[in-house]
Amino acid sequence: MAAEREPPPLGDGKPTDFEDLEDGEDLFTSTVSTLESSPSSPEPASLPAEDISANSNGPKPTEVVLDDDREDLFAEATEEVSLDSPEREPILSSEPSPAVTPVTPTTLIAPRIESKSMSAPVIFDRSREEIEEEANGDIFDIEIGVSDPEKVGDGMNAYMAYRVTTKTSLSMFSKSEFSVKRRFSDFLGLHSKLASKYLHVGYIVPPAPEKSIVGMTKVKVGKEDSSSTEFVEKRRAALERYLQRTVKHPTLLQDPDLRQFLESSELPRAVNTQALSGAGILRMANKAADAVNKMTIKMNESDAWFEEKQQQFENLDQQLRKLHVSVEALVCHRKELSANTAAFAKSAAMLGNSEDHTALSRALSQLAEVEEKIDQLHQEHAFADFYMFSELLSDYIRLIAAVKGVFDHRMKCWQKWEDAQITLLKKREAEAKMMVANKPDKIQQAKNEIREWEAKVQQGERDFEQISKTIRKEVGRFEKERVKDFKTVIIKYLESLVQTQQQLIKYWEAFLPEAKAIA
């Protein structure tokens, strides 16, 4: 405990000190040896229950081998994690050093890397930029594809299995190309694991595609019609986009859960994702509690940036929703247009048949054919509208909900800090009272409690600053991604429109001489 009071000599985790990072390399190398030994011990000790699975992958000796620049970070990973508070924020298991070191003073000074502090990600973030600048290709050189939906099993226990193919040149994966079979609940399980680890710290975790009971039931029952194939296709595309977004996030990419998801051939079944399971009900209860809390937390926003950003995201959310509604209407109408064009084509063909003037009859049949082809075009156009435009919008609407969630977590963090401060005050008052009443044993206890709460206050403050920092970073990244995403998708969409128009031109140009040939 004493260790927590004294910030280790080399910096105290404030970002400004990280300027010295470059020289920290030596520091790290000296501690590597101690690092390798320590992982095994703290392991079972005080891992919060939820993270056991995460950390089990953590301390692999191989993972110590990081990219050069990242190694610097851990030199300064000096912040101590307060290990006793059960509601500790989940640790970032991506860092190879185990988050939890039960506090033995010796381990403190030496392998500072072990302290899985909240500041770690910040260092990480900073050097991420360096990494980006230097090895630009490396970090984002990973391609994910979701394909081949296959129905497995029968009846109500049936499910769709998707093949997840990864192509990468990243060193952290054992192979450069591999694929596994996953089902929808596996994806949901991955998301819930990532969310529980990272959302609280301020990372914007991409949301998974939504469950759809109706759609899946149809598929399970075995209805082989176009709506169920459409549903499967829609889901496949959504899963692909979800994975692609997740791996684009540098921090999430490091997560062992994600790696396990992509690599291992057998994955423990994520039962917690079922809506009616115990975990599901717990989730719903939590959501309700959160909603109530949000209303009651009154935060003193010292940083105008956050307020501004929150407002911005509100506006963006509204606008996107409106746009989404219009685009969905467009998709609907275009599908209608396609159906009507098909009906007209048939009708025109019949008219052509009953027409006894041969040239006119032929022209009418040609018209019918043209209209049929145009009907196909319209259908494709509708698909483009949908898959590119409309799904992009709904993805972003969900992402913004995640962003708002992150802001909410920050508020909760602040709340905790506030609460700790209040409690500290109360403890101090209690101590003062004890002093007056002169009860030595109670005084000692009070002093202990004060020390405890002072630490909590400090931790709370640090947590809050950390989460604020992370959010800033994340929002910046999110905005960049958003801009890129929208631009690429819209350009792709417009290009598909160009295709459609060119086809239209071809068809009508073919028809024109036929019409002129009517004598």
Next chain:
Amino acid sequence: MMEGLDDGPDFLSEEDRGLKAINVDLQSDAALQVDISDALSERDKVKFTVHTKSSLPNFKQNEFSVVRQHEEFIWLHDSFVENEDYAGYIIPPAPPRPDFDASREKLQKLGEGEGSMTKEEFTKMKQELEAEYLAIFKKTVAMHEVFLCRVAAHPILRRDLNFHVFLEYNQDLSVRGKNKKEKLEDFFKNMVKSADGVIVSGVKDVDDFFEHERTFLLEYHNRVKDASAKSDRMTRSHKSAADDYNRIGSSLYALGTQDSTDICKFFLKVSELFDKTRKIEARVSADEDLKLSDLLKYYLRESQAAKDLLYRRSRSLVDYENANKALDKARAKNKDVLQAETSQQLCCQKFEKISESAKQDFKTRRVAAFRKNLVELAELELKHAKGNLQLLQNCLAVLNGDT
């Protein structure tokens, strides 16, 4: 309501070329040329200015104009139908009543909802509705004109006295719309006619040509009806899709103006693109409506008129046969033979007259009309698709250059 279309002639001239196409044989006739040079929309009445140029001696002047309303057109049409002399001809179908109800409703709803939308949205929708109103207006003018031109081109009908009165008499014709009693009478007449039609159609025709024509017409009429309905639905979906572009454009615009990153320029450009594309799509839908749907609808009415002709002919045939039977009976009873004879003679004449004139070709006009319209449809679709393509390519060039 839109008061007075001062630019009437310019709009109409475009339509003239379009709709005159349905009657290809008109331009050649210098002796009598009729067109609608102007139209005014007042409350719920439309006043057409009918302009005639003629070298015929029947008219006092060579060129003159009168103002007519829809009811007067109907009166003219009905007078043709009721005239026994014209029983053997396909009477050009009457123009449909100008129907601005739907448009008026939408305009009203827009006015009510004015508070709930932004200024740009409101102006946009208003423009859109005005354009729609204008389109309906142009269509109804065109249809009235087509009717007059057909009559003017018909060798027999153009000489009709009522027609000349219609063209020349510059006072109000005092033709009131049918009152309730008359409408009820019409209704009964129609019912009787259709019942009769069923009976009469059972009679096999002596003449193969007419038999063939009858089966052909029946089938054709039904299919044209079907095609016309489907074409209508198609153009309407097209229009709703175009409307969606409008809303998407405004949403994108709002996104663009509110966004703080450099994507706002992007959004604004795409919003602009959608606006322009929408105009083109709306025009595509309008052109399809004009060239395809209207063509089919017109031929729906035309084939109905042809069916009516055949009906009249069959009716007269039945009358002829009845008269024959009556004559036989009279001869048998040796009573009223002369009367029966004359009536039989009349029927016979009537029947033969109709048969003669009905052999006129329903076909050539139709073929020419379809040809013209289909060609124009294809050309317009091409023009719009190319326009669309260019818009998209320009926009893409700008966007790609930006990023």
